[in-house]
Amino acid sequence: MVTALYEIPVGAIWSVEAIKKHQEIIRKEGMEWTVVESLPVHEDIKKSNGNYLQQIENYKISLENLAKCRINVVTYNFMTILDWVRIDHTFANQDGSKALLFK
Numbered sequence: 001m002v003t004a005l006y007e008i009p010v011g012a013i014w015s016v017e018a019i020k021k022h023q024e025i026i027r028k029e030g031m032e033w034t035v036v037e038s039l040p041v042h043e044d045i046k047k048s049n050g051n052y053l054q055q056i057e058n059y060k061i062s063l064e065n066l067a068k069c070r071i072n073v074v075t076y077n078f079m080t081i082l083d084w085v086r087i088d089h090t091f092a093n094q095d096g097s098k099a100l101l102f103k
Contacts, residue, residue: 011058
């Protein structure tokens with residue numbers, strides 16, 4: 001399974017507890033989480049401004065926490081400007097379901 005912790009704000013630490021909770025949800029469905037789709041890079045890191053040093057530390061801790069949970073592959077969709085700026089994250093389909101919509 002390739003997925004991520006989309007509910008955690010960019011720059012916040014992915015805790016071991018949050019990772020394990022997501023793993024358990026996936027295991028209950030008979031699958032295993034083996035690849036992180038993307039651990040988002042905070043804009044402060046990309047621009048080397050603001051609180052970027054703390055954001056780098058948070059990023060490193062999140063990577064360490066993933067490794068503690070035996071998730072060792074992290075892939076990236078790295079954009080130099082705001083991540084997924086052209087995506088509507090809450091597009092409502094006619095049946096009421098939600099989807100990503102590329103604009």
